[in-house]
Amino acid sequence: MKYYPTIGIECHVQLSTKTKLFSEVDNDARGKEPNSCVSPVDYALPGMLPRLNGEAIKFAIRAGRAMNCEINASSRFDRKHYFYPDSPKGYQITQFYHPIIGAGYIELPDGKKIRIEHAHLEGDAGKLTHFSTYSLVDLNRVDTPLIEIVSMPDIHSAKDAHDYCKALWRAMCYAEVTNGDLYNGNMRFDVNVSLAEEGAKELGTRAEVKNLNSFKSVERAVEYEIKRQSKLLDKGERVIQETRGWNDATGETTGQRSKEEAKDYRYMPEPDLPPINLNQEFIDEESKKLPLMPKDYKEKFTGKIADDTLEVLLDYPPLMKKLAEIEDAKRVSNWFASVLLAEEKSAEYLNDLPTAKQLDDLAEMTEKGELSSTGAKEVFLKFFDPEMSKRDTKTIAKELGVIQENDLGELEKIVDEVLADPATKQAQEDFKAGQEKVIGFLVGQVMKVSKGKANPSSAQQILRQKLK
Amino acid sequence: MKIADKNTSAVSLVKEALEKAKKYEDKHIFVSLNEENALKKAEEIDKKIAKGEKVGRLAGVPYALKDNFLSKEGNTTASSLILEPFHSPIDSTTVKKLEEEGAIMIGRTNMDSFAHGSSTENSYFGPTKNAKDDERVAGGSSGGSAVAVALDIVPFATGTDTGGSIRQPASFNGVYGFKPTYGTISRYGVVAMASSTDCIGFFTKNTEDMNLLMEICAGQDSNDMTTLPDYYNETEEKEVKKIGIIKDFDNDKVDENIRNALAKKVEFLKQKGYEIVELSMPTLKYALAVYYIIVPAEVSSNLSRHDGIRYGYRSDNAKDLGEIFSKSRNEGFMSENKRRIMIGNFVLSSGFYDAYYLKAQKARTKIIEEYKNAFEKVDYILTPVSPNPAFRLGEKVNDPVSMYLEDVMSVPINLAGVPSLAVPAGTTETGLPLGLQIVGPRRSDKNLLKFAKILEEDK
Numbered sequence: 001m002k003y004y005p006t007i008g009i010e011c012h013v014q015l016s017t018k019t020k021l022f023s024e025v026d027n028d029a030r031g032k033e034p035n036s037c038v039s040p041v042d043y044a045l046p047g048m049l050p051r052l053n054g055e056a057i058k059f060a061i062r063a064g065r066a067m068n069c070e071i072n073a074s075s076r077f078d079r080k081h082y083f084y085p086d087s088p089k090g091y092q093i094t095q096f097y098h099p100i101i102g103a104g105y106i107e108l109p110d111g112k113k114i115r116i117e118h119a120h121l122e123g124d125a126g127k128l129t130h131f132s133t134y135s136l137v138d139l140n141r142v143d144t145p146l147i148e149i150v151s152m153p154d155i156h157s158a159k160d161a162h163d164y165c166k167a168l169w170r171a172m173c174y175a176e177v178t179n180g181d182l183y184n185g186n187m188r189f190d191v192n193v194s195l196a197e198e199g200a201k202e203l204g205t206r207a208e209v210k211n212l213n214s215f216k217s218v219e220r221a222v223e224y225e226i227k228r229q230s231k232l233l234d235k236g237e238r239v240i241q242e243t244r245g246w247n248d249a250t251g252e253t254t255g256q257r258s259k260e261e262a263k264d265y266r267y268m269p270e271p272d273l274p275p276i277n278l279n280q281e282f283i284d285e286e287s288k289k290l291p292l293m294p295k296d297y298k299e300k301f302t303g304k305i306a307d308d309t310l311e312v313l314l315d316y317p318p319l320m321k322k323l324a325e326i327e328d329a330k331r332v333s334n335w336f337a338s339v340l341l342a343e344e345k346s347a348e349y350l351n352d353l354p355t356a357k358q359l360d361d362l363a364e365m366t367e368k369g370e371l372s373s374t375g376a377k378e379v380f381l382k383f384f385d386p387e388m389s390k391r392d393t394k395t396i397a398k399e400l401g402v403i404q405e406n407d408l409g410e411l412e413k414i415v416d417e418v419l420a421d422p423a424t425k426q427a428q429e430d431f432k433a434g435q436e437k438v439i440g441f442l443v444g445q446v447m448k449v450s451k452g453k454a455n456p457s458s459a460q461q462i463l464r465q466k467l468k
Numbered sequence: 469m470k471i472a473d474k475n476t477s478a479v480s481l482v483k484e485a486l487e488k489a490k491k492y493e494d495k496h497i498f499v500s501l502n503e504e505n506a507l508k509k510a511e512e513i514d515k516k517i518a519k520g521e522k523v524g525r526l527a528g529v530p531y532a533l534k535d536n537f538l539s540k541e542g543n544t545t546a547s548s549l550i551l552e553p554f555h556s557p558i559d560s561t562t563v564k565k566l567e568e569e570g571a572i573m574i575g576r577t578n579m580d581s582f583a584h585g586s587s588t589e590n591s592y593f594g595p596t597k598n599a600k601d602d603e604r605v606a607g608g609s610s611g612g613s614a615v616a617v618a619l620d621i622v623p624f625a626t627g628t629d630t631g632g633s634i635r636q637p638a639s640f641n642g643v644y645g646f647k648p649t650y651g652t653i654s655r656y657g658v659v660a661m662a663s664s665t666d667c668i669g670f671f672t673k674n675t676e677d678m679n680l681l682m683e684i685c686a687g688q689d690s691n692d693m694t695t696l697p698d699y700y701n702e703t704e705e706k707e708v709k710k711i712g713i714i715k716d717f718d719n720d721k722v723d724e725n726i727r728n729a730l731a732k733k734v735e736f737l738k739q740k741g742y743e744i745v746e747l748s749m750p751t752l753k754y755a756l757a758v759y760y761i762i763v764p765a766e767v768s769s770n771l772s773r774h775d776g777i778r779y780g781y782r783s784d785n786a787k788d789l790g791e792i793f794s795k796s797r798n799e800g801f802m803s804e805n806k807r808r809i810m811i812g813n814f815v816l817s818s819g820f821y822d823a824y825y826l827k828a829q830k831a832r833t834k835i836i837e838e839y840k841n842a843f844e845k846v847d848y849i850l851t852p853v854s855p856n857p858a859f860r861l862g863e864k865v866n867d868p869v870s871m872y873l874e875d876v877m878s879v880p881i882n883l884a885g886v887p888s889l890a891v892p893a894g895t896t897e898t899g900l901p902l903g904l905q906i907v908g909p910r911r912s913d914k915n916l917l918k919f920a921k922i923l924e925e926d927k
Contacts, residue, residue, distance in 0.1 A: 090772020
């Protein structure tokens with residue numbers, strides 16, 4: 001039988017604030033020793049109290065606006081209790097009853113709107129590494145600010161689930177609230193999938209696949225769940241409401257624990273933190289700081305940059321941001337898409353892009369014919385060489401010796417020299433006799449004598465005149 | 469209180485305090501003494517004085533620290549097994565402020581484990597005895613601090629008051645005990661009991677010392693987001709005319725000695741020209757029920773961090789992760805701690821939250837309103853602190869409900885977040901101290917202490 005899938009997605013986004021949500025410790029633990037970014041508050045010594053990071057509130061407002069959401073003037077924190085070594089306080093501070101971000105939506109590339117139910121602020125948990133007889137606890141990640149974004153069950157296919165996650169990821173990256181590094185878990189997706197018979201009014205029982213960290217795994221997990229649940233229903237069996245894990249290698253989900261025996265989190269309002277009351281002025285002011293979103297860039301560049309190039313570049317917010325400062329966006333977009341992104345170290349390069357002036361100059365020199373396309377590419381790559389990146393475009397081009405000779409007098413002398421060379425005599429006669437192709441050989445000779453600096457089209461022009 | 473100067477050395481003040489502490493060892497007031505550190509600090513202060521350098525407002529004053537305040541000196545045990553091995557790497561805000569003014573901690577005082585109790589009998593280290601009667605309780609939970617001041621070991625001691633834990637032992641031992649407006653003094657670095665009612669306060673022999681301690685310790689702390697701006701040092705004086713007494717507390721469940729003490733103070737105030745107003749506060753009878761829902765809920769949550777993983781006691785009998793949690797907690801907590809954790813977990817559990825916790829919060833709002841209304845009619849309210857003077861050791865320890873009933877007159881004040889000062893009010897015929905409390909509107913703390921000075925005249 002054919003079933004109609006209904007999918008809702010919860011997404012955790014790690015915010016890239018300077019300090020943690022409830023302490024003044026560095027929030028960026030990348031490359032740091034385990035348990036080195038931990039304050040007495042994160043470690044949950046007795047008598048320690050959370051201290052709310054105002055920057056996280058500002059990030060939440062931006063994130064909310066990036067999803068077209070209402071920002072709630074009043075919100076509050078709650079405690080969610082569970083015992084596990086990754087949770088030093090014995091509870092997570094979250095917003096269960098009154099979240100900061102209200103309803104909104106995310107638009108998919110085909111124009112579909114997926115509604116956001118709400119999004120709330122909360123602290124992340126620590127990390128456990130298990131060994132055969134013991135486990136190690138790293139609390140560096142404890143109380144890294146997260147926003148959890150809860151969608152409405154508006155998604156009905158694996159592809160839309162994929163597109164929703166990607167659109168959400170882009171929205172968060174462009175809003176500049178997260179580093180967006182999926183590989184390192186900066187965004188994690190929990191996918192709820194249920195099936196119902198076509199036309200049925202009630203939704204079926206759902207299973208939740210937790211902790212997916214790529215769009216592809218979201219898509220595959222949904223596909224797998226639709227197949228698995230269809231088979232069960234076809235056999236007349238029932239789907240169990242449970243949490244399932246995803247195995248990327250086998251492409252399968254497996255049952256973990258059933259919701260029916262799920263823990264009771266004993267939610268309670270957090271008495272150590274007063275409610276967050278935001279006035280409209282503050283909300284408006286922070287909302288104005290929302291940078292341009294993907295749709296803004298699309299509007300700006302459609303027709304100026306090839307559609308497929310634009311689609312590729314939209315995955316790289318720093319590139320779009322840079323393009324917006326550039327005169328000749330078309331030419332530069334091609335370098336970004338086909339040169340920069342083809343480089344092995346492109347991810348690193350994105351952090352330190354050339355200045356708009358460097359790129360504008362490069363485009364101009366190419367336009368004027370002072371650089372060949374190969375020469376331009378060479379110069380472009382030097383922008384990422386720490387030894388040269390600070391220099392201006394012309395200086396780099398000169399140092400590389402790739403500026404094309406455009407002095408016609410000088411070029412004419414070289415052409416004369418080539419034509420006087422007995423080795424080209426035969427070719428000259430052949431050309432005069434109507435063998436067009438031979439001109440290439442002659443231009444090649446000019447290039448050789450000029451050591452590659454001659455502008456080939458100018459050289460050809462002069463040759464043709466002389467051989468008339 | 470005596471402060472070190474050219475005539476009185478800090479070392480002699482501290483030595484004297486330590487000698488007295490040892491003299492009263494049988495009372496079991498202290499969990500640990502801080503002899504070495506205290507004397508070293510005293511010497512430093514004396515050197516400063518000799519050199520003519522500036523010293524603080526509490527230079528060389530020895531004090532006793534309730535065992536739930538984090539301090540880098542000695543272990544902060546909260547008089548429990550589970551924190552017995554815990555040495556804090558940081559000082560609580562209160563300790564920091566006191567020491568900046570030159571106060572010297574001579575020892576940590578005994579308390580009901582995690583401040584759960586009204587008699588200091590729930591201490592892992594055994595009970596503290598009443599200052600005046602070895603057969604009777606010190607009150608609690610800050611029993612050790614109250615007795616330390618009552619026996620003149622130290623001029624002041626710190627306390628915490630979640631439902632009467634400063635005022636009740638103060639009145640059981642005949643000293644002043646102040647619970648300020650909620651949020652006046654930072655809770656940072658004090659082992660939490662119930663976050664929404666915990667208040668830091670002090671025991672002293674007079675209101676002037678209390679005022680000085682408040683001036684030093686009150687004020688907003690960026691480490692405690694529930695602290696209020698520093699209004700304490702900026703309050704304007706107000707003329708006091710009307711004093712309320714609560715009709716609902718005037719019944720035969722209150723000991724006759726205490727009712728007489730109240731009547732005597734009322735007469736004194738009348739003679740002084742104050743108008744006495746009888747108040748009816750009917751919702752206060754729900755306060756105890758509300759308190760024993762909200763407080764255990766917060767207790768169960770705040771005690772979750774004691775899990776045997778990072779610090780404190782860990783059971784040797786644990787075979788897996790689940791047992792590290794369950795055995796460390798089961799062995800490390802006292803039965804009263806466990807009772808409150810279980811009540812708290814029950815009222816917060818899914819399906820019961822609305823019926824208990826949410827309803828209790830609504831009732832709490834009513835209690836807050838009732839105090840607000842009362843303070844539109846009167847300037848202060850004078851009531852007993854507890855229905856009885858100090859009871860016998862062991863008398864109520866196996867009857868938790870009768871123990872909880874001891875808090876009936878103190879807990880409404882914590883739920884409302886208003887300030888209250890316990891003042892000595894004579895003794896019984898056998899010499900047991902009696903106490904009353906003056907309750908004021910939120911943020912009236914400084915004026916309240918001034919008004920209380922008038923009562924000092926009536927000895």
